Amino acid sequence: KNQVEQSPQSLIILEGKNCTLQCNYTVSPFSNLRWYKQDTGRGPVSLTIMTFSENTKSNGRYTATLDADTKQSSLHITASQLSDSASYICVVSVVGGSNYKLTFGKGTLLTVNP
């Protein structure tokens, strides 16, 4: 079982609509959680990063929430644009001693149609 589960796997919405993507994780000890946007064939671009003490962070039309107790995060996209079509990846960072590990979710593929 993947330690970072994202839902839905794919989502199609109309331009201008809002949407919410979900991320549940089981990795521990948790350090921080990031949301990345990845266009097809390109590198992931960081949207937000939150530590366990933060429960919301915004970046323009993107708002991420985090509930460290239930180990759930969401990414809300407001007033979607065609350029929002991409894969959105939830990444959880685990810190152990001097090392760290990033565990990637499999992403939600968002398609915004005109």
Next chain:
Amino acid sequence: AAGVIQSPRHLIKEKRETATLKCYPIPRHDTVYWYQQGPGQDPQFLISFYEKMQSDKGSIPDRFSAQQFSDYHSELNMSSLELGDSALYFCASSLGQPDLTQYFGPGTRLLVL
């Protein structure tokens, strides 16, 4: 603003050949990470370097090696290439402690025939 630069962007090799991928981090970033992303897969962490020293090791095959040079650029050397090595290879960089946001490069698409 300057971003992470990777070269080449595309590479075609045959089985058992070798390949070298290069990564130039964002200026002043001292930590470099390598990831492998197969078709339809999530990125898999391979290896990272901090201040020219290997800082962490993930699922990097023994056929692969990497290093970080004095100018902080990094090279991933891949030998005895296999068909399964065909993937998108990302490099990311960060400043200081490894827990900060990593900035990803555009990736090198490797195709092994």
